[in-house]
Amino acid sequence: MLTIAQQAAAARAFVRDRLAEAGTVLDDVLERRMDAHFERLYRHFTDVYGDRADCLEQLAAVVATAARAAAERSPDLRRLDAVREADPAWYLDHRMLGGVCYVDRYAGDLKGLRARIPYFRELGLTYLHLMPLFAAPAGDSDGGYAVSSYREVDPGLGTTAQLRDLAADLRAAGISLVVDFVFNHTSDEHEWALGAVAGDPRYEGFYRIHPDRTIPDLYERTTREVFPDDYPGSFVQLPDGRWIWSTFHRFQWDLNYANPAVFEAMAGEMLFLANVGVEVLRLDAAAFIWKELGTDCENRPEAHALIRAFNAVLAIAAPAVVFKSEAIVHPDRVAEYIDVDECRLSYNPLQMALIWDALATRDARLLSQALERRHATAPGTAWVNYVRSHDDIGWTFADEDAAELGIDGFEHRRFLNAFYVDRFPGSFARGVPFQENPRTGDARVSGTTASLAGVEAGDPHGVARVLLAHGVAMSTGGIPLLYLGDEVGQLNDHSYLAVPEHASDSRWVHRPAFPAARYAERDDPGTDAGAVFAGLRRLIAVRRSIPELAGGALVGFETHDPHVLGYQRPGVERTVLVLANLSDGPRVVAAERFAALPETAQELLTEAEVHLREGLVLPPLGFVWLRVQRAADGS
Ligand code: GLC
Numbered sequence: 260m261l262t263i264a265q266q267a268a269a270a271r272a273f274v275r276d277r278l279a280e281a282g283t284v285l286d287d288v289l290e291r292r293m294d295a296h297f298e299r300l301y302r303h304f305t306d307v308y309g310d311r312a313d314c315l316e317q318l319a320a321v322v323a324t325a326a327r328a329a330a331e332r333s334p335d336l337r338r339l340d341a342v343r344e345a346d347p348a349w350y351l352d353h354r355m356l357g358g359v360c361y362v363d364r365y366a367g368d369l370k371g372l373r374a375r376i377p378y379f380r381e382l383g384l385t386y387l388h389l390m391p392l393f394a395a396p397a398g399d400s401d402g403g404y405a406v407s408s409y410r411e412v413d414p415g416l417g418t419t420a421q422l423r424d425l426a427a428d429l430r431a432a433g434i435s436l437v438v439d440f441v442f443n444h445t446s447d448e449h450e451w452a453l454g455a456v457a458g459d460p461r462y463e464g465f466y467r468i469h470p471d472r473t474i475p476d477l478y479e480r481t482t483r484e485v486f487p488d489d490y491p492g493s494f495v496q497l498p499d500g501r502w503i504w505s506t507f508h509r510f511q512w513d514l515n516y517a518n519p520a521v522f523e524a525m526a527g528e529m530l531f532l533a534n535v536g537v538e539v540l541r542l543d544a545a546a547f548i549w550k551e552l553g554t555d556c557e558n559r560p561e562a563h564a565l566i567r568a569f570n571a572v573l574a575i576a577a578p579a580v581v582f583k584s585e586a587i588v589h590p591d592r593v594a595e596y597i598d599v600d601e602c603r604l605s606y607n608p609l610q611m612a613l614i615w616d617a618l619a620t621r622d623a624r625l626l627s628q629a630l631e632r633r634h635a636t637a638p639g640t641a642w643v644n645y646v647r648s649h650d651d652i653g654w655t656f657a658d659e660d661a662a663e664l665g666i667d668g669f670e671h672r673r674f675l676n677a678f679y680v681d682r683f684p685g686s687f688a689r690g691v692p693f694q695e696n697p698r699t700g701d702a703r704v705s706g707t708t709a710s711l712a713g714v715e716a717g718d719p720h721g722v723a724r725v726l727l728a729h730g731v732a733m734s735t736g737g738i739p740l741l742y743l744g745d746e747v748g749q750l751n752d753h754s755y756l757a758v759p760e761h762a763s764d765s766r767w768v769h770r771p772a773f774p775a776a777r778y779a780e781r782d783d784p785g786t787d788a789g790a791v792f793a794g795l796r797r798l799i800a801v802r803r804s805i806p807e808l809a810g811g812a813l814v815g816f817e818t819h820d821p822h823v824l825g826y827q828r829p830g831v832e833r834t835v836l837v838l839a840n841l842s843d844g845p846r847v848v849a850a851e852r853f854a855a856l857p858e859t860a861q862e863l864l865t866e867a868e869v870h871l872r873e874g875l876v877l878p879p880l881g882f883v884w885l886r887v888q889r890a891a892d893g894s
């Protein structure tokens with residue numbers, strides 16, 4: 260029995276011969292990266308495709324694709340590769356700050372976006388996620404998540420050459436470009452999809468197509484409906500009567516990763532994006548890429564193997580690029596995508612949801628429990644901590660965690676949904692329901708940060724809630740993310756109801772156009788926009804000066820008060836203690852709570868000296884970042 264290393268060595272020799280036959284010789288740089296990463300590529304590729312007689316042929320095709328892409332990489336990006344290989348954990352820096360926007364809505368087109376680079380610098384962004392900007396069907400394209408070509412920028416936004424230039428300009432400004440790798444599905448207008456409909460056998464094999472309902476019915480016994488408003492089930496019918504897998508909308512057709520040609524083709528598209536100058540690829544809908552009869556077809560082991568294989572391809576051809584996982588699933592499952600060899604970054608949907616839970620209930624216990632229990636990730640990886648995204652808020656906490664605190668998950672989700680769409684007496688929130696499913700009782704919530712936090716309702720603590728939510732996202736580690744426009748407190752925009760292709764998707768309520776009027780008020784602290792902006796600017800500036808906030812190490816802090824959240828971010832000699840009051844009244848943190856700490860601390864946001872022996876009063880929705888010397892024993 261050969262060891263994995265021996266098998267991989269034999270496979271590498273096979274691949275080398277195949278490449279040589281095609282006239283491809285790897286240069287020293289690639290050979291070195293093959294030394295480092297080929298074995299894991301082999302391992303994960305064979306985990307999925309090892310039973311096929313042509314497995315090594317297929318693997319050789321993947322390596323050929325990687326070699327081609329590596330050869331096409333620009334000198335600038337090769338330099339970046341070298342820099343990142345020398346400093347692979349660059350994204351753990353405490354100065355990292357992300358922004359996210361739609362090119363058309365925020366800036367008209369790529370030219371307009373480029374003109375906003377000075378503002379992004381002023382804000383302190385080091386990472387910019389541009390929402391899907393490639394060719395997509397006219398009308399409804401799920402916000403561009405139905406991709407018709409991974410290589411052509413939507414002509415309404417600009418050209419691929421402009422995107423390449425933009426990436427370079429951003430990089431020169433210290434900002435890494437982030438785009439989606441929508442690898443679970445293509446649009447029904449992608450050339451592969453058109454080929455499949457036309458009966459081209461190569462492209463029929465790219466999707467999961469069934470002649471009748473027999474197999475679809477079996478799968479649908481166990482799959483979940485993501486967009487039940489649009490259509491039930493996981494399959495849609497083609498004009499010729501056949502059924503095609505389609506997890507999301509009818510025009511988004513899932514790729515068939517059981518076919519290694521799909522892996523090879525998507526590796527090519529991925530490396531094309533890398534060569535445009537993208538530095539972080541957001542793995543859209545990562546949980547869904549592998550289907551297995553009798554399961555919910557989410558988070559399958561093969562999905563992980565495939566992402567790991569893609570990761571190895573990237574490490575060989577474009578090592579500057581890292582993956583960010585988008586898996587909005589049970590927290591145990593979210594964690595499984597986070598690994599240096601899989602996704603170095605991951606959205607933190609649990610923390611996001613629990614910030615909103617804590618604001619609604621004025622009770623920090625679920626959030627605090629999550630921070631203590633579910634926050635740690637492997638060395639070299641980080642969370643992307645956000646307050647809200649372009650998607651809805653789903654209550655993805657674990658029922659078993661809630662039960663420990665005496666909370667019934669189902670009932671609590673019902674409460675949160677009612678609270679955030681203003682169907683609960685006294686609610687400060689003005690959200691909109693999303694995908695209410697009467698059959699399952701499931702629902703999610705749409706809304707901008709300011710509208711959900713009470714600013715729209717004129718609640719006296721609205722602005723403070725916006726700041727508190729960002730104060731948590733900016734102090735728990737990893738990369739905090741701003742949904743651009745939220746820094747000036749943009750409100751819900753109901754004009755989507757008049758747009759036929761958006762009217763049935765309430766997520767558009769929180770994807771407004773550039774809120775020019777609010778930006779115009781941003782320097783006037785007497786306005787909501789100005790108050791939010793000033794508060795966030797302060798958080799951003801102070802955070803940049805706190806090395807303890809780098810990475811993700813976090814320890815709990817017992818406040819003995821459900822209204823007050825507490826946690827510490829330990830540095831080498833000092834620790835930063837964060838305390839946040841979720842309630843609408845002032846709270847006192849008693850002196851005893853600080854008994855183990857030195858007498859004085861520095862409050863970093865106000866630069867005030869705090870005498871801990873006197874206890875601490877937190878105003879309603881107030882929070883502090885206290886820097887304290889660590890005790891000699893390291894506690
Ligand atoms: C991701 C996106 C979401 C989209 C879905 C299908 O979850 O965030 O906006 O609808 O994938 O691509």
Ligand code: GLC
Binds near residue numbers: 485586588650
């Ligand atoms: C589901 C999916 C997630 C997607 C979201 C869109 O939660 O798991 O991937 O972003 O729906 O609403």
